[in-house]
Amino acid sequence: MDERLAIRARGITKCFGDVVALDGIDLDVVQGQIHGLVGPNGAGKTTLLGLLLGLAVADDGQLDVLGAPIGRALAAPEGVAGFVDGPGLYPSLTARQNLAALASLRGLDARASGIDDVLGQVGLTDVADDRARGFSLGMRQRLGLAAALLTKPRLLVLDEPSNGLDPAGKKHVHGVLARLAAEGTGVVLSSHRMDDVEALCSEVTILATGRIAFSGPLNKLAAENSELDYRLLTSDPQAARRLAADTSGIRVVDDAVGRHDTEALVVRALVPALDELVVRLVHADIALRELSPVVSPLEAAFLALTEQQENSR
Numbered sequence: 001m002d003e004r005l006a007i008r009a010r011g012i013t014k015c016f017g018d019v020v021a022l023d024g025i026d027l028d029v030v031q032g033q034i035h036g037l038v039g040p041n042g043a044g045k046t047t048l049l050g051l052l053l054g055l056a057v058a059d060d061g062q063l064d065v066l067g068a069p070i071g072r073a074l075a076a077p078e079g080v081a082g083f084v085d086g087p088g089l090y091p092s093l094t095a096r097q098n099l100a101a102l103a104s105l106r107g108l109d110a111r112a113s114g115i116d117d118v119l120g121q122v123g124l125t126d127v128a129d130d131r132a133r134g135f136s137l138g139m140r141q142r143l144g145l146a147a148a149l150l151t152k153p154r155l156l157v158l159d160e161p162s163n164g165l166d167p168a169g170k171k172h173v174h175g176v177l178a179r180l181a182a183e184g185t186g187v188v189l190s191s192h193r194m195d196d197v198e199a200l201c202s203e204v205t206i207l208a209t210g211r212i213a214f215s216g217p218l219n220k221l222a223a224e225n226s227e228l229d230y231r232l233l234t235s236d237p238q239a240a241r242r243l244a245a246d247t248s249g250i251r252v253v254d255d256a257v258g259r260h261d262t263e264a265l266v267v268r269a270l271v272p273a274l275d276e277l278v279v280r281l282v283h284a285d286i287a288l289r290e291l292s293p294v295v296s297p298l299e300a301a302f303l304a305l306t307e308q309q310e311n312s313r
């Protein structure tokens with residue numbers, strides 16, 4: 001077995017009655033990698049994360065976590081921490097007391113366990129003595145992450161960790177995850193926020209109806225991607241539109257995000273044709289003020305792959 005693998009899954013299947021939540025999943029996640037799990041509602045993300053956390057057992061297949069096969073016991077495997085469906089907290093206890101309770105449940109010495117340190121890492125020092133009952137969703141998520149950090153995991157499993165986070169909270173959480181990964185911890189997280197996945201993850205798995213539509217490096221996904229829509233702002237929108245319509249490999253389309261802004265030009269193209277258009281604009285003395293994909297390459301690939309898979313069913 002490859003010792004760098006935090007997760008090795010082969011042929012994992014999980015059903016709930018007639019519903020096949022996971023249908024023969026193969027997945028490798030190496031230590032020190034932040035791996036994003038994305039997919040439409042009901043794709044099987046939470047089910048997969050639950051198996052990693054020992055909250056449920058697969059019906060079929062082989063799942064190795066941190067080098068050891070997962071047995072049939074419903075318990076978090078040694079070295080694994082995280083949460084699905086929001087962290088479990090005691091509402092009547094303060095943030096600090098929640099962590100102390102967890103430390104004592106885990107047999108850790110509360111004073112030596114680094115409670116202040118993990119509260120600081122997630123940015124909750126100022127509310128450490130406030131009751132969790134009054135915490136917002138984002139604060140609860142951050143406290144859940146602090147609880148996971150307390151156990152010094154070698155694999156961190158998080159379901160939608162960005163839910164409810166404000167920009168400051170997001171900065172803390174992203175910083176913590178990046179630091180953990182740099183220290184060698186494997187991180188698997190699900191998200192519906194493609195921008196978060198793109199900012200954090202080096203590899204991504206796209207699930208659709210319990211099957212893997214893509215798994216691998218983000219840049220491979222972008223390279224495999226077909227045409228994307230790009231939005232261009234130029235000094236002469238009318239002339240730019242005419243030139244685009246006259247450029248091979250470029251299709252002028254309506255603004256897919258409905259920004260109905262007459263100044264913008266939206267084109268569908270592969271990168272080489274887009275390059276050609278930019279060169280032609282410059283030669284025609286039309287200044288290019290802004291050029292950006294209408295949706296990110298991950299989002300576009302995600303939509304294309306999941307539609308493809310759903311159509312083939």
Ligand SMILES: Nc1ncnc2c1ncn2[C@@H]1O[C@H](COP(=O)(O)OP(=O)(O)OP(=O)(O)O)[C@@H](O)[C@H]1O
Pocket residue numbers: 016019020021039040041042043044045046047048
């Ligand atoms: N405990 C359960 N009992 C019955 N069906 C379940 C159970 N848990 C999940 N399912 C079903 O399994 C499928 C996968 O659900 P899962 O929650 O893993 O999807 P998800 O990708 O996490 O979705 P979302 O993005 O909405 O959170 C769905 O069809 C869901 O209805």
